[in-house]
Amino acid sequence: MSDSAWEALSNQAVAAAGLVYFLALLAHLVEWSALRKVPVEAGARETTTVGAGGPAAPAYGASAEPAAGSEGPDHEHRIDLFGRIGFSLTVVAGLVHAVSLLARGMAADPNRVPWGNMYEFTLSGTFVVTLLYVVMRRRLGLSWMAPLVVGFVLVLLMVDVIWLYAPVSPLTEALNSPWLVIHVVSAVIATGAFSLGGICSVLYLLKERSITKGRESSTGYLSRVPSLAVLDRVSYRLHAFAFPVWTFAVLITGPIWAHQAWSNYWNWDPKEVWAFITWVVYAAYLHARSTAGWKGRNAAYLALLGTATLWFNFIGINFFSTTSQHSYAAPEPAPVVAEAPVLAGGA
Amino acid sequence: MSTATKERASGATPPPRRAGELTLGELLRFGWRQLTSMRTALILLLVLALAAVPGSIVPQEGVDALKTSNWKDAHPTLTPIYERLSLFDVYGSPWFAAIYILLMISLIGCIIPRTFHYWRGLRAVPPAAPRNLTRLPDSTSYTTDEDVAEVEERARRLLAKRGYRVRPARDGEDAVSAERGYLREAGNLVFHLSVVVVLVGFAVGSLLGYKGGVILLVGDDAGFTNRLTQYDDFVPGTLFGADQLDDFAFDVDSFDVDWLDSGPAQGQARGFVSHVSYVEGLDDAPTEYDLRVNHPLQIDDTEIFLIGHGYAPVITVRDGEGNEVYSGPTIFLPQSPDFLSFGVVKAADAQPGQIGLEGLFYPTFINVEGDPVNVMGEANNPTLSMQVYTGDLGLDQGQSQSVYVLDKADAELVTKADGSPFRLDLQEGQTETLPDGLGTVTFEGLERWNRIQISQTPGKEVALIGVCLALLGLLGSLFIRPRRVWLRARREGGSTLVEVAALDRSGGGDVGVVLQQLVADLRPGATPGHTPGADGAGPATTEEKTS
Ligand code: HEM
Numbered sequence: 001m002s003d004s005a006w007e008a009l010s011n012q013a014v015a016a017a018g019l020v021y022f023l024a025l026l027a028h029l030v031e032w033s034a035l036r037k038v039p040v041e042a043g044a045r046e047t048t049t050v051g052a053g054g055p056a057a058p059a060y061g062a063s064a065e066p067a068a069g070s071e072g073p074d075h076e077h078r079i080d081l082f083g084r085i086g087f088s089l090t091v092v093a094g095l096v097h098a099v100s101l102l103a104r105g106m107a108a109d110p111n112r113v114p115w116g117n118m119y120e121f122t123l124s125g126t127f128v129v130t131l132l133y134v135v136m137r138r139r140l141g142l143s144w145m146a147p148l149v150v151g152f153v154l155v156l157l158m159v160d161v162i163w164l165y166a167p168v169s170p171l172t173e174a175l176n177s178p179w180l181v182i183h184v185v186s187a188v189i190a191t192g193a194f195s196l197g198g199i200c201s202v203l204y205l206l207k208e209r210s211i212t213k214g215r216e217s218s219t220g221y222l223s224r225v226p227s228l229a230v231l232d233r234v235s236y237r238l239h240a241f242a243f244p245v246w247t248f249a250v251l252i253t254g255p256i257w258a259h260q261a262w263s264n265y266w267n268w269d270p271k272e273v274w275a276f277i278t279w280v281v282y283a284a285y286l287h288a289r290s291t292a293g294w295k296g297r298n299a300a301y302l303a304l305l306g307t308a309t310l311w312f313n314f315i316g317i318n319f320f321s322t323t324s325q326h327s328y329a330a331p332e333p334a335p336v337v338a339e340a341p342v343l344a345g346g347a
Numbered sequence: 348m349s350t351a352t353k354e355r356a357s358g359a360t361p362p363p364r365r366a367g368e369l370t371l372g373e374l375l376r377f378g379w380r381q382l383t384s385m386r387t388a389l390i391l392l393l394v395l396a397l398a399a400v401p402g403s404i405v406p407q408e409g410v411d412a413l414k415t416s417n418w419k420d421a422h423p424t425l426t427p428i429y430e431r432l433s434l435f436d437v438y439g440s441p442w443f444a445a446i447y448i449l450l451m452i453s454l455i456g457c458i459i460p461r462t463f464h465y466w467r468g469l470r471a472v473p474p475a476a477p478r479n480l481t482r483l484p485d486s487t488s489y490t491t492d493e494d495v496a497e498v499e500e501r502a503r504r505l506l507a508k509r510g511y512r513v514r515p516a517r518d519g520e521d522a523v524s525a526e527r528g529y530l531r532e533a534g535n536l537v538f539h540l541s542v543v544v545v546l547v548g549f550a551v552g553s554l555l556g557y558k559g560g561v562i563l564l565v566g567d568d569a570g571f572t573n574r575l576t577q578y579d580d581f582v583p584g585t586l587f588g589a590d591q592l593d594d595f596a597f598d599v600d601s602f603d604v605d606w607l608d609s610g611p612a613q614g615q616a617r618g619f620v621s622h623v624s625y626v627e628g629l630d631d632a633p634t635e636y637d638l639r640v641n642h643p644l645q646i647d648d649t650e651i652f653l654i655g656h657g658y659a660p661v662i663t664v665r666d667g668e669g670n671e672v673y674s675g676p677t678i679f680l681p682q683s684p685d686f687l688s689f690g691v692v693k694a695a696d697a698q699p700g701q702i703g704l705e706g707l708f709y710p711t712f713i714n715v716e717g718d719p720v721n722v723m724g725e726a727n728n729p730t731l732s733m734q735v736y737t738g739d740l741g742l743d744q745g746q747s748q749s750v751y752v753l754d755k756a757d758a759e760l761v762t763k764a765d766g767s768p769f770r771l772d773l774q775e776g777q778t779e780t781l782p783d784g785l786g787t788v789t790f791e792g793l794e795r796w797n798r799i800q801i802s803q804t805p806g807k808e809v810a811l812i813g814v815c816l817a818l819l820g821l822l823g824s825l826f827i828r829p830r831r832v833w834l835r836a837r838r839e840g841g842s843t844l845v846e847v848a849a850l851d852r853s854g855g856g857d858v859g860v861v862l863q864q865l866v867a868d869l870r871p872g873a874t875p876g877h878t879p880g881a882d883g884a885g886p887a888t889t890e891e892k893t894s
Contacts, residue, residue, distance in 0.1 A: 176618065177641045233857065240825045244818055251814050260641045263558065263652040263800040265807055266549070268410060268438045270403040280396040284389055286825070291385050309396075317403070 006107035007168050013100030014123065014161060020093035021154040027086035028147040032221055034079045083143065090150055094130040101127060107168040115184045116168075116175060118315075122160040124184075125314075126153045128192035136196075140234050144225050148199050179257035186249035190242045191310060194282070197238035198307030201300040204231040208297060232295055235303060239289075243282050250275040274313035281306040382449065383456030391450045398446055402437030405429065409436060409582065413749075439553075451546060458539050465532045473514040476522035476833040477848075485858045486848035487866055490839075498836040498845055499523050502869060506832060522835040527828075528852070534823020541820055544813035551806030557583040557591075558802035563599050564659060564676055565621070565795040570598035573649070573801070591803065593647040597625035599638075599797050602656065606725040615684045616724055621653050621797050638799075648803050655798035657681045657688055660708055660731055661791040666697035667784045673697075676794040679708045680751060686710050686724035691753040692733075695742045702785055703740045704771065705753045706733025712774075731773040731790050735761040735781055761785065830858065832865065845869070 101123060104114040114120045133149045136142055142149075207222050225231065254275065255265035266272060285302040288294035294302075381387055406415040415435055419426045433440030480486050491498065502523045503513050511525035559578040563571055571577055573595050604619040619640070624633040627646055636644050644651040659676035666672045672694040679690030692704040711722040712730035719732060741754035748754060761769045761782055769782055773790035780787050829852040836845045847866055851858040 179641075244821050244825065247814070247818050247821060252811070252818065255814075256811070257641075259804070259807065260643060261652075262654065263643065263650065263802050265804065265810070268402055268407060273399050273403040277396040277399050280392050280399075284392045284396075287385070287389055287392070 003107050003168070006103045010100045010103035010107055010168075013096050013103060014157065017093045017096040017100060018154060018157050018161070020089055020096060021150055021157065024086050024089035024093055025147060025150045025154060027082050027089055028150060031079055031082035031086060032147060032224070034075065034082065035224060083146075086146055086150070087137075087143070090130065090146070091134055093150075094127065094134060097123075097127045097130060104168065113181050113184070115180060115188075117164075117166045119160055119164040119166045121184070121188070121314075122156060122164055124188050125191050126156045126160070128188050129153055129195055132189075132192050132196055136238075140237060141226070141230075142196075142234070145196070145199060147221075148203075149196070152195070152199065177257060177260065179253055179260070183249055183253040183257055186245050186253060190246035190249055191314065193238050193242035193245065194307060194310050197235050197242060198304060200231050200235035200238060201303040201307070204228060204235060204300045205297065205304075207231065208300075228296065232299065235300065236289055239282060239285060239303060239306075243286060246279060246282065250279060270317050271313065274309060274317055278306060278309040278313055281309055379456065383453050385457075388450070388453045388457065391446060391453060395446050395450060398443055399437070401434055405434045405437070407435060407437065409439070412580070413751075416749075447546070451543060454539055454543060458536060458543075461532075462536060465536060468532065469529055473512055473524040473526035473831060475514065475520060476524050476835060480522075480833055480835055480846040480848040483848040483850060485850065485862050486846065487862055488844060488846045489866060489870060490842045490844050491871060492842055493871055495836045495838060495843055498843055498869070499834070501871075502834045505865075505868060511832065521837070522833055524831070524833050526831045528830055531824055531827035531829045534820045534825075534827060537820030538817050538824055539820075541813045541817035545810050545817065548806040548808075548810030548813055551809065552584070552804050554584045554586045555591075555806070556802065556804045557581065557587045558800060560654075560798060560800050562678055562796050562798050565599050565602040565797060568598065570596060571799070572596040578801070591648075593627075593649045595625055595627050595646045595649070597623050597651070598633075599623050599799075602795050602797060604656070604725070606723065608723075619653075619656055621656075648805065650802055650804070652800040652802075653797060654800045655681075657686065657796055657798075658708055658710060658726065658729070659794040659796045660690075660729065661794060662692055662704070662731070663789040663791055664692060664694045664697065664702055664704075664786060665789075666694065666699075666702065666786040668698050669786075670698070672702070672786070674791075676796070678751075678796050682707075684724065685721050687721040689751075691751060693740055693742060693750075693753065695740065697786060700737040700785060701740045701742070701758075702781070703736035703753045703755070703758055704733045704788065705736065705755075706731065706771070708732075726793055729775050729790075729793050731771065733771045733773075733788075735769055735771060735785070735788075737761055737783075737785055830861065832862075834869075 101114045101120075104120060104123065105112055108114075108116070115124060129149060130153055133142060133145065137145075203222075203225050207225055208228055210222050211228070226234070250272075254272070258267065258269075258272075259265035281302065285299060285306055288302055289299045406418045408415045419435075422429075429435060433442070437443055477483065481488065493501075499516075503516075503525075506523070506525040507513050509527070511527040512529070514520075514524040516523075559581040561571055561577060561579050573592050575581060575589055575592070599621050601622045602619065603622075605617045607615050607617050621638040622635065623638050623644070624635050625644070625646065626633050638644055638651065638653045640653060643653075657679060659678045661676045662673065663671060664673035673692055677690055677692055679688035681688045687710075688708040690706070690708060692702075694702040707719075709719060709721040709728070709730040709732065710724055711727040712732075713720050713722055713728070719730075722728075736753065736755055736758040738759045739757035741748065741757060763769050763782060771779055771781075771788055773779055773788065775790055775792060778787050778789040831850045831852065832847070833849075834845065834847045836843050838844075847862060847869070849858040849862045849865070851861075
């Protein structure tokens with residue numbers, strides 16, 4: 001296959017993945033709108049009393065499982081079916097998404113990892129969000145997150161294709177390093193996990209507000225979302241997973257690579273500054289969560305502050321800062337660090 | 348907190364004092380306790396993040412000197428204010444230092460007492476069971492036919508096997524207590540200590556290290572000898588001493604660029620390599636090295652990096668009297684990836700008037716409908732296009748001036764007879780005569796230059812080991828789950844009632860599931876440990892298989 005054929009394949013795969021994500025989103029929306037008619041207790045009662053019968057062993061995700069409906073087994077069956085269709089479509093979309101990444105790498109000459117520019121980075125980042133969701137869904141009971149995750153990925157993919165698209169080109173010299181793989185993989189994984197954690201925190205705040213305002217009803221999306229304690233804990237888990245990965249990406253591999261390529265392992269480049277700020281904010285989150293006993297709302301605000309700095313660093317810095325040496329965003333890599341040596345007394 | 352201290356203060360000492368008065372010692376102790384409190388640490392952390400922001404908005408001297416000086420020129424009123432606030436050097440400013448030094452003190456003040464605490468905790472036996480286990484948030488119970496001793500014995504064995512430390516049975520105690528996850532606190536301590544190690548490594552680097560840069564012409568036999576005077580720019584750390592410079596010299600013998608001749612990035616460089624030869628000490632035989640981006644050359648403690656390249660057209664200027672007033676390769680700085688480059692020439696001694704040239708170099712020039720266009724970075728049709736200035740170029744004021752900037756404040760643009768600006772368009776080998784009898788300019792040939800960065804970064808290994816340890820400690824502190832389990836059995840109406848409770852001390856765990864698993868395994872007839880990973884210290888996510 002020629003390089004341009006691979007590139008065309010990649011573009012088609014992105015379009016196809018977008019379409020399948022869209023169908024998955026529709027399926028989940030049907031599922032959730034059907035669930036609206038079903039009061040939440042029906043499902044919750046059934047699933048939380050498992051095991052030794054201890055008081056409310058929190059099996060989270062439980063209340064979000066499609067519930068036994070009051071409208072009979074037929075209705076219940078339909079809900080269940082749409083939930084599973086939605087998930088299967090998400091998996092399919094994820095696979096097609098992976099194909100688009102692979103083809104993108106094959107399209108370059110020489111073949112390379114698909115992380116040469118913002119378009120490719122976003123393509124990879126959204127893929128990791130899907131991947132983490134699919135992998136952790138059972139473990140963390142994330143099925144209630146489905147419409148949000150799929151919607152999030154779909155929107156970012158659209159932004160990526162519409163605004164960030166760049167044709168395949170070889171890596172610039174500075175990117176041509178094994179550290180690219182290690183550094184970027186870890187940064188992308190951490191970004192994906194932080195984003196999922198951020199989604200949990202948003203839901204936490206929404207749900208909390210609807211409870212304190214007394215608008216908590218037994219139907220509707222928010223009532224299906226796990227309890228506040230569970231949301232808080234899942235969010236913590238995702239952040240606790242992402243934080244060491246982020247540390248590895250921005251405080252270990254980043255500096256090692258920066259040292260090789262630019263002779264400074266830490267130069268307070270805007271990208272570095274914001275990676276550091278993000279790190280500090282998330283450290284404050286973990287701190288607050290585990291030592292200051294700041295569970296719940298305040299922790300969620302800190303987590304969202306972290307999400308904001310994370311994405312600002314990823315997208316914002318590339319557009320607003322002109323001094324960053326992280327050139328993958330700019331269409332052109334800076335060919336020279338144009339520091340003007342100042343000599344005394346003219347030439 | 349503050350009122351409590353005050354009350355204690357006024358009640359304790361005989362001479363009556365006014366309310367709110369503190370002795371110096373109390374004040375210090377109060378301050379210290381505040382500084383090393385968790386809340387202060389949290390606030391300092393966030394303040395540090397906030398304080399880092401301006402440095403990413405205002406151009407920084409240490410990051411991009413040219414941009415900074417341009418910014419200063421453009422903002423004459425703000426500049427003095429910003430300078431007073433150290434906003435052009437945020438990360439070296441006193442107020443930034445104040446924040447991280449406070450944080451360090453807070454950290455150390457926090458770690459030291461905790462280390463002792465932890466040391467005692469490491470050897471402590473698990474605490475006795477609370478009186479009423481069913482009051483704990485995570486507790487459960489079951490009945491069995493076994494007698495109490497049997498249940499307790501089984502529980503002790505099971506918990507010990509799961510890595511719990513079990514409190515030895517004592518007279519008068521009717522419960523089993525166990526605890527696990529002691530290493531979490533160690534991880535936590537390692538993490539916080541490592542933060543200090545990283546800061547030390549970083550400080551060593553910025554105090555004792557240096558970085559300098561030099562632009563060298565390719566093939567120039569003069570090369571570079573590692574002396575202070577040979578650097579174009581040199582940024583030493585505060586404690587740097589000139590005797591730290593290693594003894595070496597090198598030449599850039601030749602330079603190869605691999606140009607892209609197709610695809611969307613056509614005309615850009617794919618890769619480039621400098622063939623250098625260097626001598627260590629002063630009279631060894633030279634060694635060859637291929638210097639490339641991402642592949643620095645290390646000589647003793649010094650590292651040498653290739654960080655840029657460009658063209659240096661050889662330009663000769665003769666003045667109105669026919670004297671050669673400027674001649675040589677002139678470094679042009681690339682403006683874009685296709686190496687369209689900008690440069691200036693200053694001929695201060697020219698007669699009748701000084702001559703200044705400023706303009707662009709096109710490696711591959713073509714003319715598209717009258718507009719000059721550069722096709723690619725490879726020099727296939729090298730062309731100079733410059734404007735000419737004469738008059739006062741500001742060279743006599745004894746002030747330092749960048750060689751890449753022409754001071755046009757008092758100079759006048761040379762024009763053609765019709766008043767439109769005169770433009771010098773030269774291809775290799777061509778000479779053009781300037782208007783008004785100013786002289787001639789010749790584009791003699793083309794050379795290349797490399798920008799080489801040379802630096803010493805002591806302490807980088809310390810910093811690296813520090814972060815790696817920090818990561819290790821972090822993993823421990825995040826994923827080891829400290830947990831206490833208690834079990835109490837008693838006879839009740841012909842059978843044994845067993846109450847079990849668990850307490851997670853990390854804030855991230857879900858003990859409910861652990862408890863269920865434990866109880867399932869404790870019941871007679873169960874095969875213990877049938878869910879691998881359910882009790883492991885590995886990533887927490889493995890232990891929560893919800894049904
Ligand atoms: C450079 C600044 C700091 C960073 C990046 C940082 C980060 C962290 C992180 C990531 C954790 C782990 C959270 C967890 O265990 O779940 C933690 C825990 C902790 N930190 Fe810090 N920290 C910093 C400064 C401090 C300071 C100044 C203090 C003392 C006042 C402190 C006291 C603690 C304590 C006591 C814990 C224990 C958590 C526990 O036992 O559960 N930290 N820190």
